[in-house]
Amino acid sequence: MPPISSPPLGAILAVSGVTKSFGALRAVDNVSFAMAPGEILGIAGPNGSGKSTLFNAITRIPFDMDAGIVVFEGRQVQNLPAHRLAALGLARTFQRETVFPSLSAVDNVIVAIEQTKRGGSLRRNVLLAEQALDIVGFPATLHNWRAAALPVFLRKLVMIAGAIALDPKVLLLDEPASSLTPDEIDRLRALIRQLREMGLAILLIEHVLELLTGVSDRLMVLDQGRVIALGEPAQVVRDPQVVEAYLGVAP
Ligand SMILES: Nc1ncnc2c1ncn2[C@@H]1O[C@H](COP(=O)(O)OP(=O)(O)OP(=O)(O)O)[C@@H](O)[C@H]1O
Ligand SMILES: [Mg+2]
Known part of the structure; x- marks a missing residue:
């Protein structure tokens, strides 16, 4: 089966050409993808590959992207303020704890x-x-x-x-499994599936690959800010470029 890299028809969220630099560092480099309603799209990649920066750029929290288009439910939203994006149905969690x-x-x-x-x-x-x-x-x-x-x-x-x-209609989760025990990861897995059953599309950044490949419909891998693979999870983790960039050893 060829990689499923083309945008699903009737995408709820489609981003195109998202780019964000910090000085000379291009943290997110021309990233494009689209999600179907109710889809779980996993995002993997080495530390510093731009995963959180991608979330930050899309949600405009805490900064804007340099270039790129975000289409939510068929409408360009990249210029809307962050609270409007949230009100439309794009909600996120943070890699670092943000509870008071x-x-x-x-x-x-x-x-x-x-x-x-x-x-x-x-x-x-x-x-x-x-x-x-x-x-x-x-x-x-x-x-x-x-x-x-x-x-x-x-x-x-x-x-x-x-x-x-x-x-929300789309939920962006940034490494929800970090610091959790195996039992807690099981509960998180069940929660993610439950949220999908409720109709949410979920964009899931995770280093716990077993969780990521287990719940994701498709998997996208970033390396140095660029998408190096996007497709069916079991296939993506076997992709030689992904193995070299991220996994280090053949699975
Ligand atoms: N606010 C910022 N100012 C300057 N550089 C930044 C900023 N945020 C991120 N970076 C840099 O951009 C690159 C991508 O960082 P990012 O946090 O997006 O990576 P990540 O893929 O989420 O990594 P991790 O898996 O460790 O969370 C890194 O080199 C990082 O140091
Ligand atoms: Mg991160």
């Missing part, structure tokens, strides 16, 4: 809701936050615990709940 340690789990999610126009009265925001925490499987008994007192897995769930609370 002194706030409770539920207050952390409320803060995320208040940053977009989805927010309403406090009562409504509390309800939306509690629903989001329930969806990700965060224990109801811990809603009012300070984030600082929670184990890393639950803090990650709070961060994912903050994105889910925005009712």
Whole structure:
């Protein structure tokens, strides 16, 4: 079977020619891909290959791209402010933890809701936050615990709940499995599949390859800011260029 590198018809998200430089370093170099609604597109690549920078450039958090087009549901959105992108249905989590340690789990999610126009009265925001925490499987008994007192897995769930609370159509997850135990990775895998069942398309950056290849419909590999492979996961991880750039040894 040839690699599935062409954009799926009726893409929910299509990016074209995304480029971002830091001085002389071209961190993301002319990256293009498209996602079908409900698709999980995995992103792998060595440290520093531009994966997080790609998310940052697409979501405009915390910086803009130098060049490129982002089409969301058929409409160019690369010039919309970050909060508008989130309100349209493009939500993300961060590689570095972004929960507020002194706030409770539920207050952390409320803060995320208040940053977009989805927010309403406090009562409504509390309800939306509690629903989001329930969806990700965060224990109801811990809603009012300070984030600082929670184990890393639950803090990650709070961060994912903050994105889910925005009712996204596309969710961008940046290394959600880092620092997790094998059992927690199993729970994360189940959550990712559950979110897809709910209709979300998911763009998933991950170094835990077994998780990435297990849940992704297609896999994209970046190296030095460029897409070096895009296609069916089992095939992509066998691609000699991918093996050389990333895996180091033949799988
Ligand atoms: N704000 C910034 N200022 C300057 N250079 C940056 C900035 N953000 C990223 N870079 C550089 O851009 C390159 C790509 O970084 P990026 O964080 O996107 O890699 P990554 O693929 O996410 O890596 P990792 O797997 O380690 O998370 C790296 O060389 C990095 O040092
Ligand atoms: Mg990164």
